[in-house]
Amino acid sequence: MSPWPFTPSQPRDYSLPNASWSSEMQRLYEHYNNLCEMETEGGEKIKGAWRRLPSYNRSLKYATGGQCLSKLLQGKARIFTRNIEEQGAGFEYVVFVNKQEKTCVCVFQAGHLLEGPPGHVHGGAIATIIDSVTGTHATYLSGPVMTANLTVNYRSPIPLGSVVLVHSSLDKTEGRKTFLSCQVTSTDGSKMHTEATGIACLCPLVWATSWDSDGQSSRCGDGSSYCSERTAEAKQSPWAVGVLFECILFLNDQFSKTFTSH
Numbered sequence: 115m116s117p118w119p120f121t122p123s124q125p126r127d128y129s130l131p132n133a134s135w136s137s138e139m140q141r142l143y144e145h146y147n148n149l150c151e152m153e154t155e156g157g158e159k160i161k162g163a164w165r166r167l168p169s170y171n172r173s174l175k176y177a178t179g180g181q182c183l184s185k186l187l188q189g190k191a192r193i194f195t196r197n198i199e200e201q202g203a204g205f206e207y208v209v210f211v212n213k214q215e216k217t218c219v220c221v222f223q224a225g226h227l228l229e230g231p232p233g234h235v236h237g238g239a240i241a242t243i244i245d246s247v248t249g250t251h252a253t254y255l256s257g258p259v260m261t262a263n264l265t266v267n268y269r270s271p272i273p274l275g276s277v278v279l280v281h282s283s284l285d286k287t288e289g290r291k292t293f294l295s296c297q298v299t300s301t302d303g304s305k306m307h308t309e310a311t312g313i314a315c316l317c318p319l320v321w322a323t324s325w326d327s328d329g330q331s332s333r334c335g336d337g338s339s340y341c342s343e344r345t346a347e348a349k350q351s352p353w354a355v356g357v358l359f360e361c362i363l364f365l366n367d368q369f370s371k372t373f374t375s376h
């Protein structure tokens with residue numbers, strides 16, 4: 115037993131296979147997982163182009179937020195796509211990212227609780243998985259973001275219980291904004307189910323704190339008054355500096371837990 119009473123228990127990683135996964139889901143998981151590790155001619159294992167991102171049912175329990183921040187946090191909060199206990203009933207998915215190509219793919223199996231039209235997946239559930247994938251992809255590329263815009267075109271219905279691929283790709287970055295495109299296709303790529311575009315906006319605090327002491331931004335360098343105003347505001351009041359500091363620690367912690375730990 116740990117001598118430190120606040121050591122968090124190891125959270126369940128929902129991106130790993132479970133008994134509800136169909137053979138197609140399992141096959142695609144293994145396909146992308148194999149691309150995460152390569153074998154050299156000498157038989158040595160090295161990192162591949164792809165990475166599997168772990169996924170948890172809550173973001174805050176495992177955070178190291180301080181006193182001010184913890185007052186703002188919701189103890190009962192759960193990640194929307196991971197809040198159904200029954201395996202296979204809701205969103206079963208795993209996200210892989212390709213750093214070099216700046217692309218991202220999610221293998222998604224839609225459970226029976228996601229029904230919209232009879233026997234098919236609800237449009238809101240489809241938008242949710244797209245938002246989660248593009249949001250995760252943008253966070254991986256740019257840092258913690260909020261979705262500012264999501265435009266969805268539904269092309270053909272997704273049968274309930276089926277497995278589909280959700281592809282996300284980077285179109286461009288512009289200041290605080292990351293522009294992404296997303297397609298939901300059948301697993302053999304022959305059928306287009308849904309197409310979407312989205313704009314993810316870097317969280318204001320992270321943006322503001324990316325300014326150096328000389329007022330130059332490490333991210334945009336366009337002299338935006340937004341950033342310098344926020345930084346100046348934060349510097350004026352001591353409590354704000356505390357909260358700001360805790361938020362930076364928290365975001366940094368979330369980011370590293372999600373994207374750099376395995």
Ligand SMILES: CCCCCCCC/C=C\CCCCCCCC(=O)SCCNC(=O)CCNC(=O)[C@H](O)C(C)(C)COP(=O)(O)OP(=O)(O)OC[C@H]1O[C@@H](n2cnc3c(N)ncnc32)[C@H](O)[C@@H]1OP(=O)(O)O
Binds near residue numbers: 246291
């Ligand atoms: C807390 C983060 C924790 C991160 C943890 C990381 C771990 C990741 C782990 C697991 C990932 C799970 C993944 C889930 C992902 C889900 C994502 C969501 O569903 S987010 C919820 C839905 N989204 C909202 O509720 C946003 C509500 N909107 C806002 O808060 C603001 O509007 C915000 C922050 C988006 C922008 O507001 P402003 O006041 O900061 O800045 P302004 O000046 O208004 O906009 C900045 C730029 O963006 C453009 N912009 C804003 N909204 C736009 C829009 N709708 N369309 C086009 N452009 C827009 C503006 O024109 C401006 O552009 P110019 O810099 O001037 O070029």
